[in-house]
Amino acid sequence: APAWPQPHSVSGVDADDVLNIRADIDHTRDVGSSEIIGAIPHDATDVEVTGISVDLEGTRWREVEYHGTAGWVNERYLRPTSVLLQPPQALHCAGTEPFWDITIDETDSTFISPDLDTPIRLDYLHFAPGIGRTDLWAHYLSSVDGTYSPTVIVRYTEACSDGMSDLTYDYEALLLGLGASGAPTYGCCSIKR
Numbered sequence: 489a490p491a492w493p494q495p496h497s498v499s500g501v502d503a504d505d506v507l508n509i510r511a512d513i514d515h516t517r518d519v520g521s522s523e524i525i526g527a528i529p530h531d532a533t534d535v536e537v538t539g540i541s542v543d544l545e546g547t548r549w550r551e552v553e554y555h556g557t558a559g560w561v562n563e564r565y566l567r568p569t570s571v572l573l574q575p576p577q578a579l580h581c582a583g584t585e586p587f588w589d590i591t592i593d594e595t596d597s598t599f600i601s602p603d604l605d606t607p608i609r610l611d612y613l614h615f616a617p618g619i620g621r622t623d624l625w626a627h628y629l630s631s632v633d634g635t636y637s638p639t640v641i642v643r644y645t646e647a648c649s650d651g652m653s654d655l656t657y658d659y660e661a662l663l664l665g666l667g668a669s670g671a672p673t674y675g676c677c678s679i680k681r
Contacts, residue, residue, distance in 0.1 A: 496537050496552075499567040501530040509559035513549050514542050514655060526557035533569055535561075539576070539658035539678040541646075553681060575617070575625045576679045581640060581661040583675025584651055588663060591680060592627045592640055599629075599636060599666075608636060618643075639664045648676035 498507050509526035516522050528535060532554070540551040541563065548563040578593040589600040590610075597610035610629040618624025623644040630637045641662040648660035657676035664672050 496535045496566045497533045513560040578680035581677035
């Protein structure tokens with residue numbers, strides 16, 4: 489089964505200092521007005537990066553979760569703890585034109601669309617890594633009644649745009665198996681929190 493991505497370490501922060509976690513940078517678009525909601529020690533090695541980032545005034549900010557606090561930190565101070573890329577255990581993916589939303593989790597997968605009255609619960613069938621690539625994998629799912637059998641092909645790119653915001657996502661997704669035509673739809677993913 490896939491594992492959580494390797495955590496990130498704090499790097500380049502003085503021993504007598506901390507890496508501040510800021511709130512709402514993605515909404516305020518202003519670092520100076522964004523409240524400091526937490527701090528990460530200079531030697532932390534267990535910072536979880538969610539896979540969402542935003543560029544502000546030439547600086548890339550990453551959304552992170554650290555010991556229950558979710559917010560934004562300057563990417564310059566983060567380094568992957570390991571060079572091995574591991575696929576996330578749970579993802580939240582969404583696309584536009586048409587709008588869709590899918591949560592991929594072995595224990596709680598759902599599909600949401602404006603065409604549906606209620607979310608569709610999906611069974612997680614299996615995971616398949618890409619052949620010869622560590623940045624590519626597929627998730628196979630099915631609705632309980634068999635009406636939907638979506639496959640979500642995910643690739644780690646650090647460059648996915650949802651086309652509606654200034655956010656960048658680490659994972660891009662192709663969603664297959666929703667319509668009779670079999671046409672794929674494109675979207676972006678982040679780690680499910």
